[in-house]
Ligand SMILES: Nc1nc2c(ncn2[C@@H]2O[C@H](COP(=O)(O)OP(=O)(O)OP(=O)(O)O)[C@@H](O)[C@H]2O)c(=O)[nH]1
């Protein structure tokens with residue numbers, strides 16, 4: 130199947146199971162990360178910007194940030210290809226599209242959020258097998274919960290779909306606002322970045338791609 134963009138191969142380690150936000154006594158959110166190291170780094174950062182990490186309001190901040198990072202980067206410890214392994218023999222050979230999947234990720238250049246929506250469409254392969262609809266949203270989560278660049282995330286989602294489902298075609302579109310462009314730097318809130326990755330029939334057939342894009346962008 131042809132590719133619409135260059136690929137960064139990124140097979141992560143095995144799934145460590147669900148990551149949930151926790152209290153200060155619940156370490157689940159930091160499972161798989163080096164929490165003491167993260168906490169020490171946050172304390173250093175607070176000192177570097179001229180704060181007093183020992184003032185009452187900041188005492189628990191290093192532990193909170195470690196937990197938050199454990200959650201925001203949980204996708205580094207999950208295998209995206211496992212997610213798509215639930216399939217159903219529906220003999221469906223036309224478009225399946227899940228749109229407006231809410232997405233929060235972290236810009237790897239500034240470690241601040243970028244957020245928006247992802248749309249994933251595919252035409253099942255010759256066997257007509259489809260995956261569970263929620264699995265498409267789970268796939269977005271796994272790739273979003275890593276230090277990311279929007280283009281790479283778009284490509285990774287398309288490649289995972291292509292590799293596991295072997296569909297006749299895949300289209301992935303992501304629309305996001307980058308807070309590194311909104312709250313700092315050029316300071317342009319509201320600017321939205323759109324990226325797409327197309328494979329198979331969506332790349333080869335202009336009309337098929339145009340039809341999918343009109344469904345994706347139609348509000
Ligand atoms: N292509 C791409 N660029 C991104 C993404 N997220 C952030 N960036 C950009 O990464 C670039 C980093 O540029 P640098 O010049 O190294 O860093 P900087 O001095 O902080 O840049 P400014 O944001 O322009 O202040 C910026 O232009 C960001 O807008 C992304 O997902 N894709």
Ligand SMILES: [Zn+2]
Pocket residue numbers: 236237238239240241307309310
């Ligand atoms: Zn950024």
